[in-house]
Amino acid sequence: xxxxxxNWFHDCYQSLLQxxxxxxxxxxxxxxxxxxxxxxxxxxxxxxxxxxxxPDTRVTTVDLRQSVTFGSPEDVDEYTQNQITGLFKQFMPxxxxxxxxxxxxxxxxxRSDWKWQRLAPHIQPLQGRTILDVGCGSGxxxxxxxxxxxxxxxxxxPTQLFLIQFQAIKHFNPDTRIHLLPLGIEQMQPLxxxxxxxxxxxxxxxxxxxxxxxxxxxxLRKGGELVLETLVVEGDDTTVFMPGERYxxxxxxxxxPSTAALTVWLERLGFDDIRVVDNSPTTLDEQRTTxxxxxxxxxDFLKPEDLSRTIEGYPAPQxxxxxxxxx
Numbered sequence: 147x148x149x150x151x152x153n154w155f156h157d158c159y160q161s162l163l164q165x166x167x168x169x170x171x172x173x174x175x176x177x178x179x180x181x182x183x184x185x186x187x188x189x190x191x192x193x194x195x196x197x198x199x200x201p202d203t204r205v206t207t208v209d210l211r212q213s214v215t216f217g218s219p220e221d222v223d224e225y226t227q228n229q230i231t232g233l234f235k236q237f238m239p240x241x242x243x244x245x246x247x248x249x250x251x252x253x254x255x256x257r258s259d260w261k262w263q264r265l266a267p268h269i270q271p272l273q274g275r276t277i278l279d280v281g282c283g284s285g286x287x288x289x290x291x292x293x294x295x296x297x298x299x300x301x302x303x304p305t306q307l308f309l310i311q312f313q314a315i316k317h318f319n320p321d322t323r324i325h326l327l328p329l330g331i332e333q334m335q336p337l338x339x340x341x342x343x344x345x346x347x348x349x350x351x352x353x354x355x356x357x358x359x360x361x362x363x364x365x366l367r368k369g370g371e372l373v374l375e376t377l378v379v380e381g382d383d384t385t386v387f388m389p390g391e392r393y394x395x396x397x398x399x400x401x402x403p404s405t406a407a408l409t410v411w412l413e414r415l416g417f418d419d420i421r422v423v424d425n426s427p428t429t430l431d432e433q434r435t436t437x438x439x440x441x442x443x444x445x446d447f448l449k450p451e452d453l454s455r456t457i458e459g460y461p462a463p464q465x466x467x468x469x470x471x472x473x
Contacts, residue, residue: 158325210293219249255439268423275341281348284311336364346375417470
């Protein structure tokens, strides 16, 4: 495995040393050593080599408050811009974003900035906080979190392509306060130390959603805030929908609760101050095919004659943001 990966994790360890998460170092380095030994994605070595070809550039502009933008077009010549574009296209599909790198617009499948705009006004201010983003994908929302000046942002996601995409973006802003680790939540010890834990677009992929919520809880300190974004259905506090083999062509969708049922789950697990701050249908403008994600997207998963239903006949995706505090 390439040496660059060891350096990625070493930087994270250094950040943890000076944080309330220093006790994580009792287990994390061994886990990452084991990951490097067993990581087996067929393209991983190729991706790491491609990362090493990204040019070092002068980044004159950084914007994380309104977007994720690193560098302006004037910082680089046309050859360098084309070089960056060509390398980033080797890391397709790009699902969460968008990103702007030296004037290159990475138009991702999801307008993740819209989701951030819906939840950001409601969450506890992130300045000075330690943050965990569970199932963070390529890290778009982590960069937006960093724009609020936290002490530390850690994302976990086992998908190796997302790790590569994150490192490609971080090449242009190597901030020591933000790190992505190729872990699942089930691999983490109960740290009970994060000020804020985000989980967006993960709950419905878990076979045991109650255990997953409990795992999130045990990463928070007492009084810490959970920011949960997930698919929901209409209904009362007993309504939980379990689709058949597929939901909107996704195989790994298990339980989709109503917001009322989800509130009951959180109360039973020891959360309070539970609030639904957004409940919105997913539109064809928010999730769609692009140059950077050219395969099928939401419009292919809904009935053409009735966009309120998936092609399986289920209610079309509706997503809610729920905030809760660990007692």
